[in-house]
Amino acid sequence: MRMGEIFTAPVERIVSGGAGIVRYRGKSVFINLTAPGDLVTGRIIEENKDWAWAELLEISEPSPLRKTPFCPLYGSCGGCSLQHLSYEAQLAEKSRMLRDALVRLGSFSSFPEPAIHPSAPEGYRNRMQFHRIKPIPPSRRSRSVPSPAGSRRPFPLGFKARKSGELIPVADCPVADPGIRRVLAEGTLPIAPDRDRFTVYARGNTLVYEGGPSRGKVTLLDRELLMDAGVFFQSNGTALELLIPELLEAAGGADPSLPMADIYCGVGTFAVFLGEYFSRIDLVEENRQALSLARENMPGGNCRFFPLKADQWVKTRGTGAKSPGKGPYGFIIVDPPRQGLSGTLRQWLIHEGPPVLAYVSCDPATLARDSRELCRGGYGLEKLSFHDFYPQTAHIETLAVFKK
Known part of the structure; x- marks a missing residue:
């Protein structure tokens, strides 16, 4: 294989990021704007030891999964990456990507089948x-x-x-x-x-x-x-309204006499719905502007606010802390950025974490890694659900519920 080489091959599937993947000369070749089942002609534009990128030259045989994009800027605008797929195909591909990550990166041989929660394909983004x-x-x-x-x-x-x-x-x-x-x-x-x-x-x-x-x-x-507007807030309110009841259901399996914690709490969106069911709620958030909004959203007296990074907060608690206010939690929700949980936080959850843990993830790869480590440390993966917060893109939002 050489730079500029032209090839023709069938597209096997969509991968993280939204590109299609073909196999050519023993390598995985990624090519944007393709669909599973397309027969495409491409030109190699970047080559590495085990993989390459190609630009799309022609679709010789279009896949039945294709549809005409509804936006005239699609393909030039960097926002959407899957408008050329039917919405049903998008859901199927993203669900498969989640399962593949758990098998390939998480080393899971079995796990709960992810429940799929669709969104409106257009007009959804707030x-x-x-x-x-x-x-x-x-x-x-x-x-x-x-x-x-x-x-x-x-x-x-x-x-x-x-x-x-x-x-x-x-x-x-x-x-x-x-x-x-x-x-x-x-x-x-x-x-x-x-x-x-x-x-x-x-x-x-x-x-x-x-x-x-x-x-x-x-x-x-x-x-x-x-x-x-300057502080992170979920971009799909309707999809968020489907996720919240699932979190409430997960929290219903926890001991309400024990406190709960919301780590990476943002403006307190989840805590607003969950906090009243527990004796106390601790909110952890490094963005002080977001935490200030969380204080206004959580006016009750059973809240404590920690303007700290998750790792810093873990260190303030110590190990095996039994002093007042540092006892065990009954329920914790984590909603980390794409990097997922740090090793420090994972280890703390394994040794000091609650019987019930809810993990809201925006990246299947880091979710798979963290799930693997949590399950090796004593948790079991009880439930998975895929919420399509971002139709027409390859982004995947997942709720995973773990129990010790």
Whole structure:
């Protein structure tokens, strides 16, 4: 195999990140915008010892799993990666990716079959990050970066392009919440002129954004939460409303006379629903702005707040701590970033963790690694569910419930 070599091969499956994979000359070759069952022609553009990347030249025989993308910017915009698959195929591929990670990276021979919770394929995304950009002169514009009709504002909003660092002016985004789509269509968002990149959140009657009114209240199920556009908040409110009852069900198997902890608690979204069922709730979050919002969302007297990284919090507790306020927990929820749990936190959970542990994951690879270590340390993986927070992308959100 050599750089620039052209080949024809069938696509086997979709892998993490959304690329299709083919086998050619004994190597795995990744190629974007392909579907399982496609017969494709590609050109090698990057080669390593065990794998390579190729650019798509032609689809000789299209897969029956294909569909026509609904966004005219698909393929040039870097936001979506699976619009060329039917939604049913997306769910099947992502569910398979989760199972493959548990087998290949987690060394599981058996595990609970993941329950699949779909989302609306379009109009679902409440939180999005935009770039404020000047129109690109035609002489400098890449062929892969079109200028959409209707984008006549002097400073349109945009997304990053798929293949370069260029920015694409965006007049509409079909996966966005209707409130965000109105902002794009009307061009009426009065962003501070020094803001080149900012986040917008819209749901129901709430519209907040960085560089403007950033705080607002969002209703989830029967609760109202205070949030800020500059602080992380889940981007699919409807999918979140399906996840919360599962967390409540998991917590129902714990001893309510013992306290619970919410590690990586953010603005306290899960604690708002879970806290009242336990004698005390400890909220751990390194982002002080998020924790300040959590204080406002959790006004009850049975809460303690720790502005610490998870590892720092573990160290404050020590090992086998029996002093008041440092006794055992009945239930813990962890919602880490893509890096998953640190070794320090995993070991603490194995030795000092609760009988019931809920793990909300945004990366199957780190979930598989952490699940393997937790189960080797005495936990059992009792339940798995895949919540499709991000249709049209390869992102996978999972709830795993462990019991000792």
